[in-house]
Amino acid sequence: MIHRFAIVGFDLDGTLLDTSGDLGAAVNHALALAERDAVPPDQVANLIGGGARLMLRRALELTGGSVGLDEDALFEALLAYYEANIAVHSSLYPGGAAMLDALQDAGTQIAIVTNKREAFARKLLGALGLDDRFAAIIGAGTYPLKPAPDALHAMVEQCGGGTAAFVGDTTFDTAAARAAALPCIAVSFGFNDRPARDLGADAVIDHFDDLIPALSRL
Numbered sequence: 001m002i003h004r005f006a007i008v009g010f011d012l013d014g015t016l017l018d019t020s021g022d023l024g025a026a027v028n029h030a031l032a033l034a035e036r037d038a039v040p041p042d043q044v045a046n047l048i049g050g051g052a053r054l055m056l057r058r059a060l061e062l063t064g065g066s067v068g069l070d071e072d073a074l075f076e077a078l079l080a081y082y083e084a085n086i087a088v089h090s091s092l093y094p095g096g097a098a099m100l101d102a103l104q105d106a107g108t109q110i111a112i113v114t115n116k117r118e119a120f121a122r123k124l125l126g127a128l129g130l131d132d133r134f135a136a137i138i139g140a141g142t143y144p145l146k147p148a149p150d151a152l153h154a155m156v157e158q159c160g161g162g163t164a165a166f167v168g169d170t171t172f173d174t175a176a177a178r179a180a181a182l183p184c185i186a187v188s189f190g191f192n193d194r195p196a197r198d199l200g201a202d203a204v205i206d207h208f209d210d211l212i213p214a215l216s217r218l
Contacts, residue, residue: 002106003215006162007135009155009182011146012114012121013048014169014191016096019124020044021089023052026082027059030074036063048191049170051115051145052078083120087127093189095208100133102212109159111136113152115145115172135159147175152182165215174200183218185211 010016013023024044031038039047039059047058056075060066103110111134114121118139125131136158143150156164166177169190177184178200186192186201187208196204203214 002102002212003108003218004163005108005165005215005218007109007111007156007159007164008103008215009111009113009136009152009164009166011166011168011170011173011190012112012116012124012139014045015167015173015187016092016112017090017124017128018093019090020048020191022082022085022087023048023055025085025088026052026078027055029081030056030078031059031063033077034060034063034069034074036060039063045191046193049115049193050172051140052082052117079117079120083123086120086124090124090128092128092130093187093208099208099211100130104133109135109162111138111155111159113138113146113155113166113176115140117141146172147179149176149180152176152180156180156182165218167211168201169196169199170194171199177201185214185218 013019024041028038047055053075056078116139118141121139122137136155138151138154143154165183167185169187170193174184184201185203186196186199188196188204188206202218205211205214
């Protein structure tokens, strides 16, 4: 046994997958419709976390505010563009495939809990050939968004129960894990809304090669 957890759950954007290229293209599409300047690629990560609506609001605030704009229409345009271009640039972070293989080989149930719309999460994972790896894929639409713990409780239930840990990259993830009474590991390479070691996680990793050793120490 390589660790004590029957279930390991992951956030999606900025944790398991680097989706900044595709999310950035979608938010910049919406900004172009509003006749706003694009957000530079190196600033996109700062917008992500808490769902697509919050991402758009942050982008609008960054480029001049939302007064006089139809935010609902821009949001729908963002979603439509993203759905049509969901896996152009997105990929696993380095070491992700080997890490998932090791968890599966050890009999660990693997799950996704994301604030992304569940249909989008499933489409993205399917496009990358990853969807069959997960015992549960839970996204926005059925449960309150993280940091509420409801989706993490559902993750444990859908995976058949047992000891569980969660892996994330933002305060939305660490707060949800804390509320659900689950140990949490933060990744330093994601879309951190605070420095990784200030997120309140039980451990921080800098590469997926470090995940299983960190789980074994929790």
